[in-house]
Amino acid sequence: VADQATFADDAMQYMDALYAAAMRMTRNPADAEDLVQETYLRAYRGYGGFEEGTNLRAWLFRILTNAYINRYRARQRRPDETELDEVEELLLYRRMADLAPGIGRSAEDELLDGFTEAEVKTALEELPEQFLPAVLLADVEGFSYQEIADILDIPIGTVMSRLHRGRKALQKRLYEFAVDRHLTGPADEAAS
Amino acid sequence: MIPYINCEETIAQLHEYLSGELDDELIAVIRNHLELCGPCEGTFAFETRFRAMIVTRCAEPAPEALRRRIAEQFRTA
Numbered sequence: 287v288a289d290q291a292t293f294a295d296d297a298m299q300y301m302d303a304l305y306a307a308a309m310r311m312t313r314n315p316a317d318a319e320d321l322v323q324e325t326y327l328r329a330y331r332g333y334g335g336f337e338e339g340t341n342l343r344a345w346l347f348r349i350l351t352n353a354y355i356n357r358y359r360a361r362q363r364r365p366d367e368t369e370l371d372e373v374e375e376l377l378l379y380r381r382m383a384d385l386a387p388g389i390g391r392s393a394e395d396e397l398l399d400g401f402t403e404a405e406v407k408t409a410l411e412e413l414p415e416q417f418l419p420a421v422l423l424a425d426v427e428g429f430s431y432q433e434i435a436d437i438l439d440i441p442i443g444t445v446m447s448r449l450h451r452g453r454k455a456l457q458k459r460l461y462e463f464a465v466d467r468h469l470t471g472p473a474d475e476a477a478s
Numbered sequence: 479m480i481p482y483i484n485c486e487e488t489i490a491q492l493h494e495y496l497s498g499e500l501d502d503e504l505i506a507v508i509r510n511h512l513e514l515c516g517p518c519e520g521t522f523a524f525e526t527r528f529r530a531m532i533v534t535r536c537a538e539p540a541p542e543a544l545r546r547r548i549a550e551q552f553r554t555a
Contacts, residue, residue, distance in 0.1 A: 310536065319544045322544060376492075376521065403535045410532075
């Protein structure tokens with residue numbers, strides 16, 4: 287049986303990752319801190335039931351996403367997901383010519399390097415409600431599809447369809463940021 | 479002899495390939511296609527870099543005060 291002193295030592299290393307996910311889901315520092323604190327408290331209390339050798343990081347994310355759904359989800363409004371069926375696959379790559387000058391690698395650098403932290407965070411935070419946790423767990427945290435199915439208590443087919451649509455939505459929002467930037471030009475040029 | 483799949487079938491596996499969700503046999507098939515096909519290789523390379531960009535842009539260190547509160551919570555719980 288796992289003991290609680292071991293838990294404190296093992297679990298603290300995941301706090302940055304849990305806090306980052308909590309920030310994307312709640313969209314503000316006060317709620318994110320509450321959510322992470324609640325996650326650690328629940329995990330600490332429930333640690334007797336945790337089987338050693340299983341994935342502690344996945345277990346903590348499961349507690350975090352459940353706590354989020356219970357506490358905050360009903361309060362959040364996010365954009366509707368219905369328009370996503372129209373969105374082209376691999377939008378950014380296929381529209382590179384519209385988004386960045388140059389060809390090949392230099393255009394890709396121009397486009398990818400141009401995205402700011404604020405743009406990426408906003409694009410994630412504006413993902414439709416259903417898709418955000420799956421996209422965070424897969425593409426930021428690197429969990430396997432099966433781990434995500436276990437964390438979110440959904441079938442693996444549902445994980446895949448949420449990822450498919452969530453990734454499209456993320457590229458769509460970032461495409462809009464890139465178009466805006468391209469239309470207005472880099473800030474330093476505009477200033478000179 | 480590695481079976482050949484076309485571009486459409488290759489691109490359809492892109493996300494599962496990048497997420498490490500494919501078995502060894504299919505990985506070999508995809509890699510074989512990418513070695514022979516510049517456009518698909520370019521697409522995979524871009525999406526790989528795109529994902530890395532997302533990860534680096536959304537790091538968010540937990541505040542020190544939170545870290546202290548949680549450590550304190552463990553001591554008193």
